[in-house]
Amino acid sequence: xxxxxxxxxxxxxxxxxxxxxxxxxxxxxxxxxxxxxxxxxxxxxxxxxxxxxxxxxxxxxxxxxxxxxxxxxxxxxxxxxxxxxxxxxxxxxxxxxxxxxxxxxxxxxxxxxxxxxxxxxxxxxxxxxxxxxxxxxxxxxxxxxxxxxxxxxxxxxxxxxxxxxxxxxxxxxxxxxxxxxxxxxxxxxxxxxxxxxxxxxxxxxxxxxxxxxxxxxxxxxxxxxxxxxxxxxxxxxxxxxxxxx
Numbered sequence: 616x617x618x619x620x621x622x623x624x625x626x627x628x629x630x631x632x633x634x635x636x637x638x639x640x641x642x643x644x645x646x647x648x649x650x651x652x653x654x655x656x657x658x659x660x661x662x663x664x665x666x667x668x669x670x671x672x673x674x675x676x677x678x679x680x681x682x683x684x685x686x687x688x689x690x691x692x693x694x695x696x697x698x699x700x701x702x703x704x705x706x707x708x709x710x711x712x713x714x715x716x717x718x719x720x721x722x723x724x725x726x727x728x729x730x731x732x733x734x735x736x737x738x739x740x741x742x743x744x745x746x747x748x749x750x751x752x753x754x755x756x757x758x759x760x761x762x763x764x765x766x767x768x769x770x771x772x773x774x775x776x777x778x779x780x781x782x783x784x785x786x787x788x789x790x791x792x793x794x795x796x797x798x799x800x801x802x803x804x805x806x807x808x809x810x811x812x813x814x815x816x817x818x819x820x821x822x823x824x825x826x827x828x829x830x831x832x833x834x835x836x837x838x839x840x841x842x843x844x845x846x847x848x849x850x851x852x853x854x855x856x857x858x859x860x
Contacts, residue, residue: 616723616724617648617649617652617723617724619647619648620707622647623644623647623648623703623707624704624707624708626640626643626644626647627640627700627701627703627704627707630697630700630701631693631696631697631700632693633689633693634665634668634669634672634689634692634693635669636693637665637692637693637696638662638665638666638669640696640700641658641661641662641665641696642662644658645658645659645662650730650793650794650795651724651726651793651794652723652724653719653722653723653724653725653728653730653732653733653736653793654703654720654723654733654737655733656730656731656733656734656737656789656793657719657733657734657736657737657738658737659734660734660737660738660781660782660785660789661699661737661738661741663781663785664778664781665692665696667774667777667778667781668688668692668774669692671685671688671773671774671777672685672688672689672692673685680773682770682773683766683769683770684766684767684770685770687753687757687759687767687770688770688771690753690756690757691749691750691753691771694749694752694753695741695745695746695749697749698741698744698745698748698749699737699741699745702716702720702740702745703716703720706720713740713744713845713849714845714846714848714849715739715740715743715744715845715848715849715851715852716740716744717849718736718740718849718852718853718856719733719736719737719740719852719856722856724793725793725856725858726792726793726794727792727793727858727859728792728793728856728858728859729789729790729791729792729793729798729804729859730789730790730791730792730793731785731786731789731790731808732804732855732856732859733793733856734785734789735782735808735811735855736852736855736856738782738813738816739811739816739848739851739852739855740848740849740852742813742816742817742820743816743819743820743844743847743848743851744844744845744848746817746820746821746824747820747821747823747824747826747827747844748824748827748841750771750820750821750824751824751827751828751831754767754824754828755831760828761821761824761825761828762825763821763825768821771817771821772814772817772818774817775813775814775817778813778814778817779812779813779814781813782811782812782813786808792859798859799859799860803857803859804859807854807855807857811855823840823844826840827840827841
């Protein structure tokens, strides 16, 4: 769709294994993409989110904002980012891609859409679909069950205030059409933006992770649940990507 897509594919050939590598890949995508590419705005917001996570992971023990298990949060960050990178890689290569991601990536050059619409549609796909899967992956590696009364859940939710603040800033700074022209002063988009909450999406993702955890020994049901999650998330993304008149 864009002439630099092969370069993006090349940078995705090696999957990151550390937060520093995740940040480097996001920075490369940011440098390759142009403002007229909807991917640019989701990737930029996600890059800012990852920077916030990296800063919290790096806090020394005893700091009041430090995670109880920073290594686990760092691993979750890496596994979580991998779902985005693989979805982008498969889409650019013309391979099967989750519907929730395909919905946003198919519209990368739709100039009637706003930058914030792309940013939130990407966040919707990544959180409402990918995050539950990444939580299960991370907890399985660490032999820790994802429950609401666990230290890992406390660390997971500790980020909500920071992440909601980033979303609120993006809703203001990205409130422009894709090519930078102004949006109407009043539109249905305002109601859509007001309804989308990072904290609520992450809580739903944790709940879905708990369900998937209990379906691990029932692969057919787990696959079916993940497919339903993809479909429902794609529907929300389509709602987020309705052009503004």
